[in-house]
Amino acid sequence: MPDHFADRLLAAIDQKGSPVCVGLDPAIDRIPPEVAESVRDLLGEAWEEMDDVVRAANLIYCFCLDVIGAVADLVPAVKPQIAYFERYGAAGVAMYEAVVSAAREAGLIVIGDVKRGDIGSTAAQYAAGHLAIDDGPDAITVNGYFGADGLMPFVEAARDNGKGLFVLVRTSNPSARQIQDFADAAGKTVFQHAAECVAELGAAEGLIGESGYSCVGAVVGATYPDEARLLRKLMPRQIFLVPGYGAQGATAADCAASFDEAGRGAIVNASRSVIYAHQLPEYAGMEWPAAVRAAAESFAADIAKAVKP
Amino acid sequence: MPDHFADRLLAAIDQKGSPVCVGLDPAIDRIPPEVAESVRDLLGEAWEEMDDVVRAANLIYCFCLDVIGAVADLVPAVKPQIAYFERYGAAGVAMYEAVVSAAREAGLIVIGDVKRGDIGSTAAQYAAGHLAIDDGPDAITVNGYFGADGLMPFVEAARDNGKGLFVLVRTSNPSARQIQDFADAAGKTVFQHAAECVAELGAAEGLIGESGYSCVGAVVGATYPDEARLLRKLMPRQIFLVPGYGAQGATAADCAASFDEAGRGAIVNASRSVIYAHQLPEYAGMEWPAAVRAAAESFAADIAKAVKP
Numbered sequence A, B: 001m002p003d004h005f006a007d008r009l010l011a012a013i014d015q016k017g018s019p020v021c022v023g024l025d026p027a028i029d030r031i032p033p034e035v036a037e038s039v040r041d042l043l044g045e046a047w048e049e050m051d052d053v054v055r056a057a058n059l060i061y062c063f064c065l066d067v068i069g070a071v072a073d074l075v076p077a078v079k080p081q082i083a084y085f086e087r088y089g090a091a092g093v094a095m096y097e098a099v100v101s102a103a104r105e106a107g108l109i110v111i112g113d114v115k116r117g118d119i120g121s122t123a124a125q126y127a128a129g130h131l132a133i134d135d136g137p138d139a140i141t142v143n144g145y146f147g148a149d150g151l152m153p154f155v156e157a158a159r160d161n162g163k164g165l166f167v168l169v170r171t172s173n174p175s176a177r178q179i180q181d182f183a184d185a186a187g188k189t190v191f192q193h194a195a196e197c198v199a200e201l202g203a204a205e206g207l208i209g210e211s212g213y214s215c216v217g218a219v220v221g222a223t224y225p226d227e228a229r230l231l232r233k234l235m236p237r238q239i240f241l242v243p244g245y246g247a248q249g250a251t252a253a254d255c256a257a258s259f260d261e262a263g264r265g266a267i268v269n270a271s272r273s274v275i276y277a278h279q280l281p282e283y284a285g286m287e288w289p290a291a292v293r294a295a296a297e298s299f300a301a302d303i304a305k306a307v308k309p
Helices: A005-016 A033-043 A045-049 A052-071 A089-105 A120-130 A148-161 A174-180 A190-202 A225-234 A252-256 A288-307 B005-016 B033-043 B045-049 B052-071 B089-105 B120-130 B148-161 B174-180 B190-201 B225-234 B252-256 B288-307
Strands: A020-024 A077-080 A109-116 A139-142 A164-170 A216-220 A240-242 A266-270 B020-024 B077-080 B109-116 B139-142 B164-170 B216-220 B240-242 B266-270
Touching: A005 A109, A005 A164, A020 A052, A020 A109, A020 A288, A033 A045, A033 A052, A052 A077, A052 A089, A052 A288, A077 A089, A089 A109, A089 B089, A109 A120, A109 A164, A120 A148, A139 A148, A148 A164, A148 A190, A148 B174, A164 A190, A164 A225, A174 A190, A174 B148, A174 B190, A190 A216, A190 A225, A190 B174, A216 A225, A225 A240, A225 A252, A252 A266, A252 A288, A266 A288, B005 B109, B005 B164, B020 B052, B020 B109, B020 B288, B033 B045, B033 B052, B052 B077, B052 B089, B052 B288, B077 B089, B089 B109, B109 B120, B120 B148, B139 B148, B148 B164, B148 B190, B164 B190, B164 B225, B174 B190, B190 B216, B190 B225, B216 B225, B225 B240, B225 B252, B252 B266, B252 B288, B266 B288
Parallel strands: A020 A077, A020 A266, A077 A109, A109 A139, A139 A164, A164 A216, A216 A240, A240 A266, B020 B077, B020 B266, B077 B109, B109 B139, B139 B164, B164 B216, B216 B240, B240 B266
Antiparallel strands: none
16 A cells, blocks of 8 residues: 555545545444443453443444444445543543554554644644554544644654644534634635645645645535535645534535545545444344445445546 | 532632642653652562553653642642643553542642544543543643534533533644634634633533632633733633743743733643753752752742732
8 A cells, every 4th residue: 555645545445436434433322232242242251340431441342343344345444533432531542542453454544533733742742642653543633723833743743654634624513613614804714714724734845645635634524515615626635534424414415525526535434324324224124233334335335426526 | 629610720729829730741751760760660570571652651650640749739730731641542541540530639620631622422422531530630621613512512511520621712832823813804813702602601501600710711821911811801701721831931921911800710831841840950959859849839939929919
C-alpha cells in the first residue's frame, strides 16, 4: 500500500469499490445479547472476577471485533469513536487500542475519531500518542478552534509517519450552525473561513500525495449538502470525511456533494445504521453479524451508486 | 465542601487564599533524574520487566504525585492535562486516573484538562466517562465548536453530579486569533459570540450556585487581557479558567482582567513555570520539590496581590 495517507486511502477505496467507512460506536446497551453470552463463555472464571467496567470494556471490544469480521472484505475503512471506549477509562482505552490494531490486521484503513485539539505544546503530546506510534490508526480527526499553531504538531506527525488527519470544518449535528454559521460582513461563515485555513495548511510542501490529495483532510457533515458543495470548491486537495448518513438522516445524494467531479476525494461514514442493523425491521430474523454485513453492503452500494462520476 | 462545583471551587480558593491552579503537564524529558532513580529503586525487579511505555507512565505518575505533595497545602486546585498521559496510551490513561484520584485525596479541586467535544450522542459518552464517575475530576474543559447540542450532555452531567465544566472561549495560544477573531459586520468576534452562547447555556435552571456563579465556566487566556475584560462583562456568571501565566508569557496584571470587581470568579493556571521550577535559574541549588513549592508560593502570592479588590 502507498506510504502517503491520501494515496493509501484512495487505493483502498478503489480496491473495495466504494468510498465508505463503518463507524465503530459500541454502546453497551445496544450490543446483541449473543455477544455477552459468548464473551462470558469464552472468559469463564476470569469473567466472574471482573468488575463491571472491565466487563463492559471486554464486551465492546468483542462486539467491535465481530463487526470488523463482518465487514472487512466489503469496506475500505473503519472509524472507531474513542468516546465509547474512553467511557470505561483506561480499561476502555486499552480496548480502543486493541480494536485499532485488529482492524489494521484485517487490512482496513483505520480513522481514529478522537477530535483532539489544544495549544501547540499539548497538541504535540496528542500527536505523539495518536499519530507517531507503530500500530496506531492511519488517521485521526482533530478540532481546529486553536488555529494553525494548534494544528501544526498533528500535520507534522502525519507528514513524518505516513498518517493523515481530518480537521473539523462543518460538523453534522443540528446545532452545528450556532458557531459555524457565524458570518462576516461579506457573508463568509466561520466554517468557510476554517476551510480556507485547512486548504492553506494542507497545501504545504510534502503534504500532497501522488493522487493530488493532501494528508490533511476535513470533516464535512452530509447533513448540510449545500455547504458541502461550497466546501468542495474551497478545499480542492482535501479528502472529506463525511459523517451524517443513516442514523443522522443524510441520504446518499446528500453525501455525493462532498465528492469531486471524478467521484473521488471523500469517504462517507455510517455508524449506528450499520453496526446496530440487527435492531432494524428490514433485517429482522437475521443473525446479527449477517444483518451488519447486509447493512454495510447496502450502505456501500447506495453510496457507490450516488457518487459514480 | 459544597455540593455545587462553583461554590466548592470558590470556597477552596477562599480557604487557600489565592485563586490559582497548578497544571500537571508531565513531559518525560523534563522530569528530574531523582524521580527516575527513586522509581527504579522502589519498583526493583518490576521496573526491569516493564517496557518503555509502562516505565514512562510510571515516571510521570510518580512525578505528579511528588508535585501534588509539594503544593497541596498552598493551592486550591490542580489541572492534569490528559494529553501528557494519553501519549502513553491506556497505560498513561490509567496513571491520569490515579493522579486525579490522588489529588482529590489530597483535598484538591481537580480540573481534568481534556478539551473533549463532539455531536450529542458522542458527547454523552465523554460526559459519562469524565463527569459521571465516582472519584473522577471535579470539572473538565470542553470544546464548543459543535454548538449547544454538543455541550448539553456535559452540562447535564455536571448539574446531576455536582461537577463543572469550562468551555473554550478564548484560548491562550498565539494563533488563537485565526478562528476566534473572525468577526461579523458589527465587529463582534467568534469568541464573543461563543461567550454569549456559554452565558446563556450556563444560566439555565439548576446551574447557578449560592455564590451566584454557574457550574458552566469558560476558558479565557490571560495572554489577551483586553479580550478578557470584555468577556468578564459578557459572562457575569461564569468562572474563568485562565491559562497563559508563566511559560506562555502573561503577567499577574494580565490575569487580573478575568476577575470580577470583588476579586472573585476566576482561577489562574500555571503549569510549566511551577512544575519545572527546578530548571529555572532563580531556584538553582534547591531540591526539586522545594523549588516547585517555592514557585507555587511565588505564583500564588503574585496572583493574590494583583487581584485584591
